[in-house]
Amino acid sequence: MVSNFRQQEILELARKEGKVTVDGLAEIYDVTVQTIRRDLSELAETGRLERVHGGAVIPSGVVNIVYNERRRLNEDGKRAIAAACAASIPDGASVFMNIGTTTEAVARELLDHENLLVVTNNLNIANTLAANHSCEIILTGGVLRRADGGLVGGLTAEMVKQFKFDFSVLGCSAIDEDGDLLDFDGQEILVSRSAIQRSRNIMVVADHHKFQRKAPLTICSLADVTVLFTDGALPDKLVGDCQKWGTDIVNV
Amino acid sequence: MVSNFRQQEILELARKEGKVTVDGLAEIYDVTVQTIRRDLSELAETGRLERVHGGAVIPSGVVNIVYNERRRLNEDGKRAIAAACAASIPDGASVFMNIGTTTEAVARELLDHENLLVVTNNLNIANTLAANHSCEIILTGGVLRRADGGLVGGLTAEMVKQFKFDFSVLGCSAIDEDGDLLDFDGQEILVSRSAIQRSRNIMVVADHHKFQRKAPLTICSLADVTVLFTDGALPDKLVGDCQKWGTDIVNV
DNA sequence: GAACGAATGTTCGTATTTGTTCGTTTTTGA
DNA sequence: TCAAAAACGAACAAATACGAACATTCGTTC
Structure with missing residues (x-):
């Protein structure tokens, strides 16, 4: 054409x-x-x-153009968020990471950590963290989605349930004013929920754009989250709610 | 990018x-x-x-040095074998491909095929075939082995059993004089066997070095194989056996 | 032959890349 | 350990590439 x-x-x-x-x-x-x-x-x-x-x-690699552009969006903000998130993950931890440009930024910040066990359904994260030799990487199975390097399909959530994580590092499509984490993709939600169930600490990474966006499906509430890493001011009401819920907010 | x-x-x-x-x-x-x-x-x-x-x-990435050197070993021979193998896979086929430098060569030759469905436990193959936009790629889950980019672990074989393939493209560590396909890795054998069970055509790609090597574990016999692609003369006895078994030999 | 649309050329302000300079850090060799 | 040499990165200016808007050309259609 x-x-x-x-x-x-x-x-x-x-x-x-x-x-x-x-x-x-x-x-x-x-x-x-x-x-x-x-x-x-x-x-x-x-x-x-x-x-x-x-x-x-010639285009190279797994990921399509749109996603690469999304990756550039607020690149500095994401890196700062990622650095803060990575700093609170200790060496030797077991970590789940899902699909998303911000979680990928976290992966880059984890390159110097030692003895991590990382489970992910994101091929880009696997490729990135492969450079960290002391990090054990487990990929969930699934259909490779070129749009974002994600591995999707029914089995992914099942596979996640077999683990128990010290931390889940989760990205999402949007966060609404009630503090609900939202996403576009039904299967990805199942994966994220499974990870939440099986994690001692839930870390959400979301730059300030996520507060202005909308998405149709709910992953969970910020009430279920241990720490939210972001780079912009939250609505006052949400800050109050988070205090009530015991959800820490790290604003870089 | x-x-x-x-x-x-x-x-x-x-x-x-x-x-x-x-x-x-x-x-x-x-x-x-x-x-x-x-x-x-x-x-x-x-x-x-x-x-x-x-x-x-180059970052000490997914694949270690030894494997890269192995990849260079008889590079031309492998490419010729791979081209022959790829040529006998029609567009639209469903294909399983396992770990190995020769199967990776086949993946490179499949870049121009259309509408393939490829299932693999080899991260390198996934990365290579990602460039072929009309190819659906399914990765099995598992622990990423940096030595060769393989995904290993108990679940891989289980996952393979859920499919039915038109073709399996299999590499192996060695082929002995009795026509047995041999490998070093117990788990990989289980994966290969599952693929064989679920495939209409078994294609084995093995360059002539494989006939001079030894490995401790048996995958199957050439009798179970549809076509063997290789680049060197087989022992006469084996040629006779293959005729008896109905196993085609393609010598490039 | 006039009206139209698609493709291309022209112009111009903006964005990106590159070269240059200079102070700092790292490596090397005594 | 110390000093010289090499490599480094930040900052700024010049060169180059970029895209948007508008003009022009050429073939079609009515």
């Missing part, structure tokens, strides 16, 4: 060479760089190429 | 050479060392490289 003959050829060229340049293509086809940019933008939008400064390369 | 051409190539170079130097790269790309430092910093930040004074090395 390319909108012109150039795009088809650009794709072939990129596959053969591994990359294409804006200037090079402009010369080949004798058009302006702007036209080539339009072609590359379209190809990148549909995920066929990955745009880089000066040209484009 | 790389932000420029260099980074992509730096990664490839690092994977090939095991390391890259700041000065060397600056010379190759005819840019200042500062620019290279920025590239390496970015790659290190996302965990793709590990920064060292004067350059960078």
Whole structure:
């Protein structure tokens, strides 16, 4: 589904060479760089190429473009949240981590921890933490979802139930004003709930955007959570509720 | 997600050479060392490289050095075997693939196939085939073994039993003169056997070195196999046996 | 042949990347 | 252990690439 003959050829060229340049293509086809940019933008939008400064390369890896963009959203905030969360996980702990860009940030901050046991349904986290040699990594089985590197399917929740964790590090799609953790994905909710059941400490990582979003399904309430790590002010009412519930809030 | 051409190539170079130097790269790309430092910093930040004074090395990641060397052993032979094997797998097939450098080579040859369903306990295969967008990938759960990117543990075999495959693509540690497929790892044997039970066609990929090696545990006999793909002459006796058993031999 | 739409070219303000400089940190070798 | 050399990263300026908006060209349709 390319909108012109150039795009088809650009794709072939990129596959053969591994990359294409804006200037090079402009010369080949004798058009302006702007036209080539339009072609590359379209190809990148549909995920066929990955745009880089000066040209484009073949897309690599598990995860699609949208997710990568989401990963960049409030990157610094997520890193700060992740650092705080990682700091409160001691060496030797057993940890569950679910799907999400913020939990992935936590994984990166855990690279220097020692003797962790990490169970996850997130392929990206497994790939990241593989660099930490003292960390035992257990992947749940499931269908690989390219959208976010998640492993989904009925068996995942069952597998999680076999463990007992010191910590669950959970991300979610949204948190509403009542303090309910929300998500879009029904199966992922089952996984998160199983993890909550089997964990001594529930850590939720959520940047301030999550308080402005909505999602249809409830994972649990902040009342069930041990600590919430975030990077923005919560509504006053929620702060009060958390105090009542005994839910700690760490605001980085 | 790389932000420029260099980074992509730096990664490839690092994977090939095991390391890259700041000065060397600056010379190759005819840019200042500062620019290279920025590239390496970015790659290190996302965990793709590990920064060292004067350059960078590949992170001690999913797969250890020994395995990488094994992967290079008879690389061309394995690719030829893999190409033949992939050629006899039709689009739309359901396939199981186990741990092993040769099965990984098959995965690379399957990148252009369409609508495959691939079940595997090999993280490397999942990462490779993720680039094939029309391929559904199912990972078995299990403990990540860094030695070879395998997912091992009691649950893997159970999970495999839930499927029915058109093809199993199996590697093994050795094949002895009686035609028995051998392996070092007890759990992996259980996985392979489960796959064999549940597959309409068993394809074994094994380069000629496998006929000179020994391993303690038996997976099954070549009599149970549909096709053997290899790149060297088999002992005459074994050729005769295979004819008797109805096991095809494809010698590339 | 006039009206239209798609593709491309042109212009311009913005964003990103790169080179340069300089003070600090790490490595090396005595 | 100490000093020189090398490598490093931060900060700033220059060069380059970028995308949006608008103009132009060319083929179609009425």
